[in-house]
Amino acid sequence: MEQKPKSNLALTGSLVLLVFAMFGFGFALVPLYDVFCEITGFGGRTNTTAAVVEEAPDTERTVRIEFVTTLNQHAPWTFGADVASMEVHPGKMYFATFTAKNLTDGIKVAQAVPSVAPISASDHFKKIECFCFENQEFLAGESRAMPLQFIVDPDLPDYVDTITLQYTFFDTLRVSASD
């Protein structure tokens, strides 16, 4: 039987290309994941830059907003919401404040990372202004109230009557030092 000589080099080359393509695909998953989360609200993602929303209060409906705060890995801070929860009307703007204190003798920089539950509400919780939009610098021993201005979108699904906003407070010196 006649057999055409086959090129090992060509096949090996294409397989090596496939290896590099899959290595790249691993990294491509990072932006893909971000896009996926932003579209679906997966992971409780909310807006990280100021949202522009018209006020259109729906006074018939009341939604309970609960604030939860967490410190990451025994960070040397105190951090908490000044009120634990609020009753709000969708479409109306509200203010809340969170107070943090630097317990160390040096300058500290913190970053708060928000997460909203349930997932179906994360797209409808709009932050107009938030201390979580940027790093917060605290002098030694400084204590400060930080503002949050938000509006709940009237399109919030009917079955949601409670929204939990959770902030984790990270000590960012390691991150910002290497930026």
Added chain:
Amino acid sequence: MVSTPADLHDKHDEHEHHGPAKGIGRWLFTTNHKDIGTMYLIFSLVMFFIGGAMALVIRSELAQPGLQFVHPEFFNSMTTMHALIMVFGAVMPAFVGLANWMIPMQIGAPDMALPRMNNWSFWILPVAFGILLSTLFMPGGAPASGWTMYPPLVLQTGDAFPFLIFSVHLMGISSIMGAINIIVTIINMRTPEMTLIRMPMFVWTWLITAYLLIAVMPVLAGAVTMLLTDQFFGTSFFLAAGGGDPVMFQHIFWFFGHPEVYIMILPAFGVVSEIIPTFSRKPLFGHDSMVYAAASIAFLSFIVWAHHMFTVGMPLSGQMFFMFATMLIAVPTGVKVFNWVGTMWRGAMTFETPMLFSLAFVFLFTIGGFSGLMLAIAPADIQYHDSYFVVAHFHYVLVPGSIFALMAAAYYWLPKWTGHMYNEKIGKLHFWTSTIFVNLTFFPMHFLGLAGMPRRIPDYSTQFADFNYIASIGAFGFGLSQLIFVYVLLTVKKGEKATDAVWDNPKGLEWTVPSPAPYHTFDEPVHVDRTVAFPQNNP
């Protein structure tokens, strides 16, 4: 045990081809697929015992509630290192070793297509595992975050962290090179009459496995590279403070991790599909459907990864998709199990050691498959997640699954490799002790998990004490049973001479060459009796 197969081929020096080189240089510089296969198999056996010793540390600590022998941190290192060594050091290299030995002989090729790369892909492995094992002696201890290396926990690893990452890189490079070699060999070097669909099942399952390896090992390399840059170069792929997301690591890891579990089981399917026909004296039932089933399993393995992480928080639609996609895998797997049973149906069966291990594989792997189906149920998985039920499940598919298939393969082809029959009585003793103790070890873990015992803990509530004690007895029994296998290997040369066919009229090209297989086989393309080489297409 290292020295025994080293002189397997000494008797072939009088053969018409030139024989192997002398001394250590033979093993360092060899490009012979049989030598490299032997080295892979011995390496994986050594790793099997090192990983097994770690498992016995774990079972010693868990024999009774309370802390007895080791610190919790070291316990965590043991679970992590046991898994990494067994997955990447024992099971995967053992199957690559079988592929090196058997694929060229089964497709009538003189050697692997890329023999120098073959040498390289083996010799990377001792380096990789030398690095990994050296972390046991480093400040901060060996990695203790589980083999899944989830951040942020894994970033708290001490000095061992970069060594962990680099050893995983090296294992990945080795596997990828091995996989490329296997694909090129199978595609380009088959004897002319062997069309793709005529290939033996072991070759088929390895072709599919090799593509899986090429597709997912680079993704793992990417994921651990991101861990490395997060730790040392200020990136924030997985750090929430910098805008990253630790859950993303789990997605990327399991995009690798789920195909990885099929990388460890598909070649086992291939082995069992070779052995059951021989000892049933019938061709494999539904050969072509076995090929399609293996390919379907490989495809499905890419779209089910999130069933490992139902508890991270996922939209209902996502949970439904991953649940049903996972359950779908039971269909092609069921095709395989029924085909094995169909092969045995009305066959003239005998029960030599390889057949015993294969039968136990079919039965016990199926138990592991069923517990996998239970875990696939998203609402139930909320309860089972991270419990000993999961430990029971994946040990059932890996130990009486992959490891039993490897043992079956070793007994099946050992006479072809060494030219001598192993001691059948001792082989059967190895089988029965292994089978009894493997069930004694892992079956109680189902009950422990359902009762709520979490995995990866050095201590537990007292109501779990009895089943844990039973499991620990089983583990020591299973570990000691494997020493019988070492005895079989060490004494195999004292056994009677094997015939070329070894078994009763087995099918396949490897049985047409002398026993022991000469250092070089199939230097010329062979024209073979089709009923021998392609029995499945000539009923």
